[in-house]
Amino acid sequence: MKTFLVLLVSFFLSLNAYAAGSDADNTVVKPRAYKKAVKLIKKENYSEAVKLLEEILQKNKYQQDPDILNEYAFALRKSGDLSNAEINYNKALKIDPNHKGALEYLGELYVDTKRKDKANLILVKLENCKCEEYSELKSYIANN
Secondary structure, three states: OHHHHHHHHHHHHHHHHOOOOOOOOOOOOOOHHHHHHHHHHHOOOHHHHHHHHHHHOOOHHHOOOHHHHHHHHHHHHHOOOHHHHHHHHHHHHHHOOOOHHHHHHHHHHHHHOOOHHHHHHHHHHHHHHOOHHHHHHHHHHHHO
């Protein structure tokens, strides 16, 4: 019984290791500043989030974290820097080709830059995930 409880608690604690929008187990622990950057993004303070994420990305170990790259690209896109946003979404996807958040947001960027054909190709990649990223991108494509 004691072993079962230890396994159960370990399982639930391990769930926090997965970042939103990613299926990968990113073994690099994210810095505290990452959570602050995500909060800034939620408050739509994209320019401050960009600055903070750029500081984080100065460290080599974080340059291979698809979640950090995805949030950075999102903040860039929302700040109007579409070219650098696209570069960073693609960096995230090179590391984790199935990163649902990066796929969705890159699809939205393609819509915003009049490349719905590419957005639809991404939609096909997300089609079988049964995830909110699929339905959100599908709606974004339909409404823009």
